[in-house]
Amino acid sequence: MVRLSTIALGLLYGLSNTLGVVADTTTFTDPVIDGAIAVGFPSVNITAILTEAENELGVNGTITNNLPDESYGTPGTTVTARDLEKLQELRKRTSLRGICGAVACLSLKILFPSKTATAGTSNYAAWNNPSFWSATTYMTPTCVFRPTSVEDISLAMRLITFTQTDFNVVGGGHSAIKGWANTEDGVLIILSGLKGVNINVRGWAEVSVGERWGDVFTALDERKLMALGGRMSTVGVPGLVLGGGISYLTNQLGFVADQVKNFEVVLANGWVVNANKDANQDLFQALKGGSSNFGIVSRIDLYTWPCPKGVYSGQLYFSDTKDYPKMFDLVYKYHTVGALSDTSSHLISAFVYVTLPGMSTGMHMGAFTAFRNISASETNPGPGSALQEIVDLNPTTKASSTLKVRPYGQTAIELGAGDVTGLRQDMRDFSVYxxxxxxxxxxxxxxxxxxxxxxxxxxxxxxxAFQPITTNAVAAGVARGGNSLGLESNSGTMAIINLTHQWALAGDDASILLTLDDIVLRAIALAKARNLYHPYFYLNYAHKLNNPIGSYGTASVNRLKKASKLYDPCGVFQCRVPGGFKIPGMSSC
Known part of the structure; x- marks a missing residue:
């Protein structure tokens, strides 16, 4: 049994940066992870590719002549790897930023001609903006790189790190924040080419990060299995997991990140490592809520659970606003009583205002998603006592609901069918008791x-929308070894209040966003005045001005800092990735 220990990882990091021609891929067998672990690179002369790109662009030696001397620690010390200060200083003094992006993109084009697209090409148009949920996120990277294997990502990171160009990574692109998964210059890495859901009979599924949850659940449904994942089929796999992830099973089994068996990760220097409870444990915990601050996750292994009879789930639409006061009372009762008494249940309580085509005025609607995991012993599945009062609140609503017994994944597919792409979007949240x-x-x-x-x-x-996080959900994460969300000491049910808005015209951006800022500030002030405010921001809904990682608390932030310094000692993911929620308190770039 061979594992990448912290010391070995450090040595490999330094050695990989010393070699101009990298070594053949080395593999070690690890019984914890099926098959072999790739620890190395294909035999590619990185320096020669960079030189060829520089020559073609007429900037001979701009990058290669300024690569600094190598520096790496001795066994048992913190690894500093490549000291890139010289190249970073050169970037600040000159217009090297644009040159770096051009060299990196042309190098990728030389190495991966069919997987790299530049502006003006058909693949650039097909891969860039359509990869994103919201029109507010559209940008113009120098090139778009679409890898189809972890080896592709490994070599790309070598080129990107050597050129010190800006880059960003997009999984499902289900964010409304400009620049969080895109870049105006540099390389955009889109993960949609990494496909595959391999279901292991020993109790987990190996999920490539180019998948969306609908396809993952369809594969699991065929085996009468389920796994924690996104509640809308259109959401991508990696972003949801790295932000913690709320699932239909969170009340029972914790956050999605809590049910990860293993992360396969490409570090900034290109090395491919696995992070799990036995290997690179600090990275494993950091990735469970720490977002994209440590490397590019290429595969996520998720524990699976039997689902022989399916689930009882569906949509309830309340169109009569006279029901609203009673609905809020029942939502509160579910959050504080029902969710605790029946941990197999889940409820999304959303209040919507929409103007449909052909309508002169808009309409209010309570759009509730009810879910209950069916036990193997049940003979007459239904909503159970926790959800029964909500289901029975309005006979008309109950009669028109979509509640039924179905395969697990069909719940997310039904909810995802209403997802709209290409409009202006905004998403934000805060938490209360x-x-x-x-x-x-x-x-x-x-x-x-x-x-x-x-x-x-x-x-x-x-x-x-009002979504509960119960003490049981938090305890389930602790039982799995903990995560980075900082909720371990949480007492009492809290609720994440999520505001999601969409509109069509860019000219309405400023006024709508200003109003949303005002609403959230007033709501938080009210919660604080009543001693009901909770400082936690759920990262996957958070506004760009929030500090979700900071809301995890000092102990969690310090662990994330330590992991970042060890696994990304040059701060590539802190400094070269524009946007995204960073680890607060890290040194500035």
């Missing part, structure tokens, strides 16, 4: 501010 009156008052702040001002704007749809 469960309280019925606070829920009602926050809804009123939103309803009396957002709807009168913007409800009639073209393509407008606004949603405010």
């Amino acid at each position: 469960a309280d019925a009156q606070l829920y009602k008052d926050i809804f009123q702040i939103w309803n009396t501010t957002m709807i009168p001002k913007h409800g009639s704007k073209t393509g407008f749809m606004g949603t405010i």
Whole structure:
């Protein structure tokens, strides 16, 4: 049994940067992970490729002549790997930034002609903007790189790190924040070419990060299995997991990240490592909520669970606003009683305002997603006591609901069918402790501010949703070894309040975003005044001005800093990746 220890990883990091011609791929057998672990690179002369690109661009030696001397630690010391200060200083003094991007992109084009696209080509148009959920995220990278294997990513990171160009990585692209998974210059790495869901009979699924959750669940449904994952089929795999991830099974089994068996990760220098409970444990915990601050995750192995009878789930649409006061009381009761008594249940309580085609005015709607995992012993599956009152609240709603027994993955596919791409989008959140009156008052702040001002704007749809995080969900994560979310000491049910809005015209951006800023500030102030505010920001919904990683608390942030310094000692993912939620307190670039 051979593992990459911290010391070995450090030596390999330094040695890999010393060699101009990298060694053949080396493999070690590890019984914890099926098959072999790739620890190395294909035999490619990186320096020769960079030189060829420089010559073609007429900037001979700009990059290669300024590569600094190698520096790496001795066994048992912190590895500094390549000291890139000389090249970074050169970038600051000159217009080298644009040159770096051009050299990196041309080098990728030389090495991967069919997987690299530059502006003006058909693949560039096909791979770039369509990869993103929201039109607010569209940008123009120097090139788009679409790898199809972990080896592709490994070599690409060698080129990108050597040239010190900016880059970014997009999985499913389900973010509304400009620059969080895109870049105006440099290399955009899109992961949609990494496909595959390999179901291991020993209890886990090996999921390539180019997959979306709908395809993952379809593969699991065929085997009568389920795994924690996204609640909408259109969401991509990696971003959701790295931000923690809320699932239909979170109340029972914790966050999605808590049910990861192993991460396969490409580090900044190109080395491919595995992170799990036995190998690189500090990286393993860091990735469970620490986002994209440590490397590019290329595969995620998720534990699977039997689902022989399917689940009871579906949509409930409440169109009568007279039901709303009672609905909020029942939502609160579910958060504080039902979710604790029946941990197999889950409820998304969303209040929506939308103007449908052909309507002169918009309409309010309570759009609830109810879910319950069916035990093997049940003979007459239904909503159970935790959800029964909500299901029975309005006979008309109950009669028109889509509630039924179905395969696990069909719940996410049904909810994902309503997802819309290509519009302007905004998503943000904050957290409070469960309280019925606070829920009602926050809804009123939103309803009396957002709807009168913007409800009639073209393509407008606004949603405010209330989602519980119970003490059981937190405890389930602790039982799995913990994550980076900082909720281990949480007492009492908390609720993530998520605001999601879409509209059609860029000219409406400023006014809608200004109103949303005002609503959230007022709602948080109200929660603080009642001692019901919780500082946690769920990263996958967070606004760009929030600090979700900082909200994890000092102990978690310090662990993330330590992991970043060890696995990315040159700060490539902190400094060369524009946007994204960074680890607070790291040295500036």
